[in-house]
Amino acid sequence: MEVLQEYLPFLLPVFVIQLGLMIAALIHIFRHQTYRVGNRVIWVVVCVLVNIIGPVLYFAIGRGDE
Amino acid sequence: MKAFVAFFKKEFTESLRSYRLVVLAVVFIFLGVLSPLVAKLMPELFSGVDLGGGIVITAPQPTAMDSWTQFFGNVGQMGMLALIITFSGIMAGELSRGTLINLLTKGMPRHTVIISKFLFASALWTVSYLLCLGICFAYTEYFWPQAALSNAMPAFLSLWIFGELLITLLIFGGTLFGNLYGSLLLCLGPILALTLLNIIPAMQAYNPISLAGNTINLLDGSKEIADFLPAMLITGGMTVVLLVMSIVVFNKKQV
Numbered sequence: 070m071e072v073l074q075e076y077l078p079f080l081l082p083v084f085v086i087q088l089g090l091m092i093a094a095l096i097h098i099f100r101h102q103t104y105r106v107g108n109r110v111i112w113v114v115v116c117v118l119v120n121i122i123g124p125v126l127y128f129a130i131g132r133g134d135e
Numbered sequence: 136m137k138a139f140v141a142f143f144k145k146e147f148t149e150s151l152r153s154y155r156l157v158v159l160a161v162v163f164i165f166l167g168v169l170s171p172l173v174a175k176l177m178p179e180l181f182s183g184v185d186l187g188g189g190i191v192i193t194a195p196q197p198t199a200m201d202s203w204t205q206f207f208g209n210v211g212q213m214g215m216l217a218l219i220i221t222f223s224g225i226m227a228g229e230l231s232r233g234t235l236i237n238l239l240t241k242g243m244p245r246h247t248v249i250i251s252k253f254l255f256a257s258a259l260w261t262v263s264y265l266l267c268l269g270i271c272f273a274y275t276e277y278f279w280p281q282a283a284l285s286n287a288m289p290a291f292l293s294l295w296i297f298g299e300l301l302i303t304l305l306i307f308g309g310t311l312f313g314n315l316y317g318s319l320l321l322c323l324g325p326i327l328a329l330t331l332l333n334i335i336p337a338m339q340a341y342n343p344i345s346l347a348g349n350t351i352n353l354l355d356g357s358k359e360i361a362d363f364l365p366a367m368l369i370t371g372g373m374t375v376v377l378l379v380m381s382i383v384v385f386n387k388k389q390v
Binding site: 076079080082083086087089090121122124125126128129130132134 | 153154155158161162164165168169172175176213216217220221223224232274315
């Protein structure tokens with residue numbers, strides 16, 4: 070446990086980036102009705118479970134045209 | 136030149152609004168932070184684990200080379216995947232939506248479209264890569280001060296050249312097929328083929344795919360620059376040829 074505490078200042082940015090990207094994707098998913106590929110359930114699951122690549126996939130492929 | 140600048144600006148705005156710029160930058164910053172951290176933490180996580188029966192894992196102390204191994208592994212795989220995903224629609228999206236028709240009928244040269252798209256994608260890739268490299272370097276220097284690196288320049292350059300090849304493959308695929316799937320197919324197909332070819336040892340020196348992962352051998356000095364030079368030249372040559380082919384195909388294509 071003390072090991073974890075020692076590296077917390079370095080682990081935190083990783084965690085924040087990961088969480089930030091996920092939340093940004095989730096906000097976008099819930100604000101939009103239509104997607105280019107798939108549906109809301111699929112994208113929520115992908116974004117939450119597949120870290121980093123999931124939200125990237127959503128923004129690149131899933132996001133519908135406004 | 137005027138058309139080029141205008142289209143370059145348009146590319147910038149597009150990648151800002153399609154989140155391409157932000158996503159790519161964030162992913163590469165993430166990989167830059169992650170690599171040294173994983174290298175540093177891995178032995179801590181494993182050490183002291185009792186497998187039962189008194190077998191205890193003792194991991195060796197991590198070195199700067201472990202951090203760079205992680206860097207090449209992460210950027211060579213996850214980074215390239217992110218690059219492919221974010222740039223997959225770079226040409227295909229415009230063609231399938233028909234957004235280029237207005238510009239082209241107003242007299243914009245077709246080669247300008249390809250060249251400015253390529254240059255913008257390259258610029259974005261270069262900046263993200265440098266960001267990732269800088270962060271990883273800073274962390275590695277912090278954890279393991281004054282670690283010796285041999286051939287650092289060609290080792291990092293080779294990964295960058297491979298990224299450029301992926302970008303041109305995506306542009307060529309998008310131009311040829313005009314849709315997202317064609318673009319992805321033409322990028323992933325050759326990668327798969329090259330990965331299979333890499334099984335043959337004699338091919339490894341000439342295979343572009345060796346630039347994506349094997350260049351860690353340059354850093355620790357177990358291989359020479361000469362071992363990778365043919366692959367680098369071939370990859371650079373392929374990039375130029377694919378770019379020219381994209382322009383040729385696009386000139387004949389009905390938009």
